[in-house]
Amino acid sequence: MDARAASARQMIAIYRTRPEGLENCPVRNVVQNVFGKWSALLLMVLAEKPYRFGELRRLVPDISQRMLTQTLRDLQRDGYVHREVFPTKPPSVEYSLTDMGRSMFDSLQHLLHWAENNVAAVHAARQRFDDAEAGSNAT
Numbered sequence: 067m068d069a070r071a072a073s074a075r076q077m078i079a080i081y082r083t084r085p086e087g088l089e090n091c092p093v094r095n096v097v098q099n100v101f102g103k104w105s106a107l108l109l110m111v112l113a114e115k116p117y118r119f120g121e122l123r124r125l126v127p128d129i130s131q132r133m134l135t136q137t138l139r140d141l142q143r144d145g146y147v148h149r150e151v152f153p154t155k156p157p158s159v160e161y162s163l164t165d166m167g168r169s170m171f172d173s174l175q176h177l178l179h180w181a182e183n184n185v186a187a188v189h190a191a192r193q194r195f196d197d198a199e200a201g202s203n204a205t
Contacts, residue, residue: 099141099146104134105140108137110171111126112162112163113168117162147161149161150162
């Protein structure tokens with residue numbers, strides 16, 4: 067067994083022995099909002115610099131205003147994003163990463179680079195799977 071598999075097995079064993087079990091695993095609880103459809107993308111954008119809401123909306127044009135608002139609220143609730151309201155007419159709002167958000171993004175960045183380097187392989191695997199499924203459903 068390689069080191070990764072041993073580490074994973076050890077972590078799962080620890081959570082299985084806890085009274086709360088795997089269903090309340092802290093890893094799942096802490097990262098659930100980070101891996102939402104839009105969260106990683108917004109965290110990546112905010113890692114560059116603070117942005118106002120309208121700027122975020124333009125940077126991610128395929129996200130609805132409602133989903134952008136909800137995702138930012140979820141990330142703010144978890145402590146990754148700071149929302150600052152400026153007393154202008156009309157009020158302007160700026161979003162930025164908190165210290166915890168920057169710390170978490172340092173780790174997330176490895177996964178984002180991996181995804182960028184492996185997107186073609188993932189698409190090829192999906193295509194092979196879909197082709198095999200289509201072939202098995204045809205008979």
